[in-house]
Amino acid sequence: MSQLRYDPIQGRWVIIAADRSRRPRDLQVTASSSGGPLYCPFCPGHESRTPPEILALGRPAGGRRDGPGWRVRVFPNKYPALVVEGELGRHGVGIYDAMHGIGAHEVIVDTDQHVLGLAELPAAQVELLMQAAAERMRDLHRDRRLKYVQFFKNHGAIAGSTLTHPHSQIIATPVIPRLVIAELNQARTHYQRKERCLFCDVLQEELERGERIVCETGRFVAFAPWASRFPFEIMILPRRHGSDYGTVSAEDLADLGACLGEVARRLRAVLLDAPFNLLLHTAPNAEAFGSERGLWKTLLWDYHWHLELLPRLTQVAGFEAGTDFYINPVAPEEAARFLREAEVERP
Amino acid sequence: MSQLRYDPIQGRWVIIAADRSRRPRDLQVTASSSGGPLYCPFCPGHESRTPPEILALGRPAGGRRDGPGWRVRVFPNKYPALVVEGELGRHGVGIYDAMHGIGAHEVIVDTDQHVLGLAELPAAQVELLMQAAAERMRDLHRDRRLKYVQFFKNHGAIAGSTLTHPHSQIIATPVIPRLVIAELNQARTHYQRKERCLFCDVLQEELERGERIVCETGRFVAFAPWASRFPFEIMILPRRHGSDYGTVSAEDLADLGACLGEVARRLRAVLLDAPFNLLLHTAPNAEAFGSERGLWKTLLWDYHWHLELLPRLTQVAGFEAGTDFYINPVAPEEAARFLREAEVERP
Numbered sequence: 137m138s139q140l141r142y143d144p145i146q147g148r149w150v151i152i153a154a155d156r157s158r159r160p161r162d163l164q165v166t167a168s169s170s171g172g173p174l175y176c177p178f179c180p181g182h183e184s185r186t187p188p189e190i191l192a193l194g195r196p197a198g199g200r201r202d203g204p205g206w207r208v209r210v211f212p213n214k215y216p217a218l219v220v221e222g223e224l225g226r227h228g229v230g231i232y233d234a235m236h237g238i239g240a241h242e243v244i245v246d247t248d249q250h251v252l253g254l255a256e257l258p259a260a261q262v263e264l265l266m267q268a269a270a271e272r273m274r275d276l277h278r279d280r281r282l283k284y285v286q287f288f289k290n291h292g293a294i295a296g297s298t299l300t301h302p303h304s305q306i307i308a309t310p311v312i313p314r315l316v317i318a319e320l321n322q323a324r325t326h327y328q329r330k331e332r333c334l335f336c337d338v339l340q341e342e343l344e345r346g347e348r349i350v351c352e353t354g355r356f357v358a359f360a361p362w363a364s365r366f367p368f369e370i371m372i373l374p375r376r377h378g379s380d381y382g383t384v385s386a387e388d389l390a391d392l393g394a395c396l397g398e399v400a401r402r403l404r405a406v407l408l409d410a411p412f413n414l415l416l417h418t419a420p421n422a423e424a425f426g427s428e429r430g431l432w433k434t435l436l437w438d439y440h441w442h443l444e445l446l447p448r449l450t451q452v453a454g455f456e457a458g459t460d461f462y463i464n465p466v467a468p469e470e471a472a473r474f475l476r477e478a479e480v481e482r483p
Numbered sequence: 484m485s486q487l488r489y490d491p492i493q494g495r496w497v498i499i500a501a502d503r504s505r506r507p508r509d510l511q512v513t514a515s516s517s518g519g520p521l522y523c524p525f526c527p528g529h530e531s532r533t534p535p536e537i538l539a540l541g542r543p544a545g546g547r548r549d550g551p552g553w554r555v556r557v558f559p560n561k562y563p564a565l566v567v568e569g570e571l572g573r574h575g576v577g578i579y580d581a582m583h584g585i586g587a588h589e590v591i592v593d594t595d596q597h598v599l600g601l602a603e604l605p606a607a608q609v610e611l612l613m614q615a616a617a618e619r620m621r622d623l624h625r626d627r628r629l630k631y632v633q634f635f636k637n638h639g640a641i642a643g644s645t646l647t648h649p650h651s652q653i654i655a656t657p658v659i660p661r662l663v664i665a666e667l668n669q670a671r672t673h674y675q676r677k678e679r680c681l682f683c684d685v686l687q688e689e690l691e692r693g694e695r696i697v698c699e700t701g702r703f704v705a706f707a708p709w710a711s712r713f714p715f716e717i718m719i720l721p722r723r724h725g726s727d728y729g730t731v732s733a734e735d736l737a738d739l740g741a742c743l744g745e746v747a748r749r750l751r752a753v754l755l756d757a758p759f760n761l762l763l764h765t766a767p768n769a770e771a772f773g774s775e776r777g778l779w780k781t782l783l784w785d786y787h788w789h790l791e792l793l794p795r796l797t798q799v800a801g802f803e804a805g806t807d808f809y810i811n812p813v814a815p816e817e818a819a820r821f822l823r824e825a826e827v828e829r830p
Binding site: 148153286290297307316337362444453463465 | 489490493576578635643644652654662665685692709711712763764807809810812813815
């Protein structure tokens, strides 16, 4: 089992997943495995090559579990960073702090089609993927040990993907990650000062200015954030305030499928098949706070869930690693203009 | 000129360096330029291909400025992310905050030898490099607009290097970076609670345990940190408490040259020519706080300067980008054992 260790200097937890270790020289960065559908463990018909499924969407009535016919499929990661079984076992080691690697690590196969990326999927398929993420989040929130559920997607080897069949992941952690705490604090401070949501204010500013908007749907707005860390970074914000992604409605999901698909197509039109990370930011699991859950739900209400899409065109180098200060060579206004003006083919 | 923008959601400043922008498709990650010494702007004899030098160490008496004979040479970056000339011009833009891209961005050429890396340099040459960093830091601290001076090195394309001739960089920023604030806060909280330096406590724990130690010299200890984010991550801590790297003595520098060189050679023995980032963490510039500098010097005294060496074997993917939570597949105890047992040739 892996171990969670607290870094006393940075104030951040790290997962030491040494079970996954190989010889040092095997660690060099490699390209995505490019075996075709015949060898792909995520393709329909190969369900026995993955751990048993947790959820499948779109399989017709009568279809058997772990058989084909699904449109989105979720199962535990075969090489999990964190596992559900066991005790948290919080303990000290000398002056340091540790706990067992308890959590969840799941794979969501986005589609039954091999090699199609987000940009080629119909809106209804993207909707189904985001529905699977919402269902898994609601289910994982029933486990009170899990304080935060992170949904994300790595596209391309540089973005950390090792298999080409489009897939996403969920990692649920027993502590709230530092970056999420930073956003919660910023949102809380803003609300306390202004009695308004920080994200709602950002949304209004972006809609008034217009120059960083990429595209809009009835319920969502996609824009290049004011202080983008990466060239062509995109944020997708729901127009209606809501802190918990698990509470999205069917109408939200249909609209989100259309908005996210459109953003992916515009990025592909401008950047071709550039590597990217997609990630969801949502409120921590209030249920994890037991008898204080009511207070926490109130505190977390200031937050506003959103998606971030981070193309990986530039390297994170020593300056960024030493400071968490990013240098972005493309102004977000320029990036948004390229994306707005892109000619897009829709599937 | 570039612009500093504050991200209200993350609470972090970003440099938008749009002068450096190219067409979107030109941004894809590329390998280090591999032109030989003939084409290298950093090799001796080619000094006219760089901006005029700020500092040169080792040039014999009578040698001319911007001529050959130097052993370490410093000049402004030709494509600076921040520039010294101009006003800070802090201003608001709608709900957002910005300032002009004021600061400093310098290149330190580590050696007059083309293609030699840190691992092949004699201790005296590494000492000279670290002396140049200290001299530049002391000089930049005289500019009260500059709150933090970041010395770093990118080795290899994946680590962000675009030229093969060994070189380091300095970027001085007009705000204290978020990651540095996090470390200052952790150190301050520890000191307030225990009346002891956090880093001195870490050093004592590591020396007592021994299992994460890589190598030691009279004045420095190199070890794999308890909660290493990356496989084979190394921290080099001075045994004697000191918050400001600018105050290192000649004896410190000689010993640091030996220690850092030894770490680089052990890493090369185990990981071959793996990409890495080297970075220095030191206290912010107390002079930047004007009449409050005395108070700040007291507050910053809790800090303990150190070097971090981060091999870049694994990708920073969506989970890390979304949470600042890292998954490390190699336990630091294992990494330290490999490095201790490595057979090393010394130049």
